Amino acid sequence: MANRNHKGNTRTRIIDSARILFAEQGYQKTTVMDISRQAGLSEAALYDHFHGKEDLLLAIPQLWVSELIDDLEEQLFGIQGAYNKLRKYLWWYMRRVEQAPLDAKVVYLFLKTNANFMATEVYSNVKRLYAYLLDIFEEGRAAGEMRPDLNPYVARDLFVGTMDHIVTRWLLKDQSYSLFENLDSLFELLSSAFRPAPAAGADTEPADPGAAGVEGALDRG
Amino acid sequence: MANRNHKGNTRTRIIDSARILFAEQGYQKTTVMDISRQAGLSEAALYDHFHGKEDLLLAIPQLWVSELIDDLEEQLFGIQGAYNKLRKYLWWYMRRVEQAPLDAKVVYLFLKTNANFMATEVYSNVKRLYAYLLDIFEEGRAAGEMRPDLNPYVARDLFVGTMDHIVTRWLLKDQSYSLFENLDSLFELLSSAFRPAPAAGADTEPADPGAAGVEGALDRG
DNA sequence: CTCAGAACCTAATGTTATTAGGTAAATTGT
DNA sequence: ACAATTTACCTAATAACATTAGGTTCTGAG
Numbered sequence: 001m002a003n004r005n006h007k008g009n010t011r012t013r014i015i016d017s018a019r020i021l022f023a024e025q026g027y028q029k030t031t032v033m034d035i036s037r038q039a040g041l042s043e044a045a046l047y048d049h050f051h052g053k054e055d056l057l058l059a060i061p062q063l064w065v066s067e068l069i070d071d072l073e074e075q076l077f078g079i080q081g082a083y084n085k086l087r088k089y090l091w092w093y094m095r096r097v098e099q100a101p102l103d104a105k106v107v108y109l110f111l112k113t114n115a116n117f118m119a120t121e122v123y124s125n126v127k128r129l130y131a132y133l134l135d136i137f138e139e140g141r142a143a144g145e146m147r148p149d150l151n152p153y154v155a156r157d158l159f160v161g162t163m164d165h166i167v168t169r170w171l172l173k174d175q176s177y178s179l180f181e182n183l184d185s186l187f188e189l190l191s192s193a194f195r196p197a198p199a200a201g202a203d204t205e206p207a208d209p210g211a212a213g214v215e216g217a218l219d220r221g
Numbered sequence: 222m223a224n225r226n227h228k229g230n231t232r233t234r235i236i237d238s239a240r241i242l243f244a245e246q247g248y249q250k251t252t253v254m255d256i257s258r259q260a261g262l263s264e265a266a267l268y269d270h271f272h273g274k275e276d277l278l279l280a281i282p283q284l285w286v287s288e289l290i291d292d293l294e295e296q297l298f299g300i301q302g303a304y305n306k307l308r309k310y311l312w313w314y315m316r317r318v319e320q321a322p323l324d325a326k327v328v329y330l331f332l333k334t335n336a337n338f339m340a341t342e343v344y345s346n347v348k349r350l351y352a353y354l355l356d357i358f359e360e361g362r363a364a365g366e367m368r369p370d371l372n373p374y375v376a377r378d379l380f381v382g383t384m385d386h387i388v389t390r391w392l393l394k395d396q397s398y399s400l401f402e403n404l405d406s407l408f409e410l411l412s413s414a415f416r417p418a419p420a421a422g423a424d425t426e427p428a429d430p431g432a433a434g435v436e437g438a439l440d441r442g
Numbered sequence: 443c444t445c446a447g448a449a450c451c452t453a454a455t456g457t458t459a460t461t462a463g464g465t466a467a468a469t470t471g472t
Numbered sequence: 473a474c475a476a477t478t479t480a481c482c483t484a485a486t487a488a489c490a491t492t493a494g495g496t497t498c499t500g501a502g
Contacts, residue, residue, distance in 0.1 A: 010480075010481095026336050028249070029336075031457085031458060031459085032458070032459060032460085033458080033459095041480085041481070041482090042481070042482055042483080043458095043459080043460085044460085044461080044462090044481080044482070044483080044484095045480065045481050045482070047459095047460070047461075048479085048480065048481075049480095052459075052460075053458095053459070053460095108334075109334045110334065112389075113329075113330045113331065113334055115247050115250075118393070147413075150410075151403065151406050153403070154403050154406050154407050154410060155410065157383060157386055157387060157407065158379070158383050158407070158410055158411070160386060161382040161383040161384070161385065161386025161387065162378060162379050162382040162383060162386075163382070164382065164385075164386060165378055165381060165382025165383075165385060165386070166378060166382065172339070182372065182374070182375050185372050185375050186375050186378065186379070189371075189375060189376065189379055189414045189415070190379070190414065192368075192413060192414050192416070192418065193410045193411065193413050193414035194410070195413070197413070198419060231449075231450095252488085252489065252490085253489075253490060253491085254489080254490095262449090262450070262451090263450070263451055263452080264489095264490080264491085265450080265451065265452080265453095265491085265492080265493090266449065266450050266451070268490095268491065268492075269448085269449065269450075270449095273490075273491070274490070274491095
């Protein structure tokens, strides 16, 4: 018999226990004893696998996020047009969050605010995920689908900020509704932000940037 | 002599010390001893003023946020047109964050993820702050400045999400650049999301909702 | 001028994270 | 096959905090 020498197995078991407990009760209110008990070992044994509680926290979503990276290219492969890619991106991400709410909770609620997060591999992967959007916006602009004066970084902020906001609220409200509610309407709004200002009747190639027109005298900060 | 009986004075001094330390080193890494020492008293004395460390955390931004509420109406008073109000809102908020980065840091990085936050007075004030936007979008739609099919809640998510994203990054990057960089360009993008789809030459009343047109065969989540 | 209570103190107490030091099973080198 | 290591685990400290007990000094009202 003897269940020793699980190798990587135990590590996974600890991570799984921690993920559930952190997502359930929060990082602070979960004790190391809670986790080790749930994983079926002593506190000290946990420290043979992780440097500490925080190290464990950082380890939880590593696999999930790296899988996201791999899946993203896969999912967008073959889709034509910036808006189509954008839409796929949004639906795909929401689905992935819906499928792994615990990982999402750890990332959004406990990791993103953590001081050491920016030094993490998770962080650099998240950045890559978001950076993908820059290419899409560039493509859209180059193809004339999007406004010629579009700043891809600003566009990304708009897109990512909105997405993160939706996800965060959903997580805080304990996934009590569907992430896809209003998503069509949201995407429609986002899309029109990027579309070129249509110059009277045509639906491609607008000439003038600054064609705002509606607002009048605006005050400055 | 005798500096006893400060009454409310000491409470303020504790809050000020905690605000600085939390913003500097984070909530977890700041000890109650750090705070009480900085405020010039013993740990036990601190507990005569606050129920505990978390209670103290929640108390920090209370004044700031309630001042925001009061100031907002003041600032928007007399401004005509939904876009003008929206712009003022954005610039005003960024300015307030810039002026009180420590409070903003506490709210954005330590409070928003806190489980008890939703039961806080700060939370209900933040909600009121955001709810104000709903009125603006309603107004814009009613006046024909904005698209007739605009969902105010979705519009608010777009606006708030983007704003929060910009602010959060700025805070995480230690305020190393100006919050107002690209703000004009950002506002332009946001505005065009809300503007009615101009039906060939006119600038009011587009008939059909689903008038997306650009994207083709889209997959569904 | 007493007395309630405010504001503060030192010194416990309790809870957690983390470490020391050890044991037995498994693995490795010979 | 069998010493020597290494791995995976343990019990029992230790240490860092948050929080509480219980007391002292000052202040101000009656």
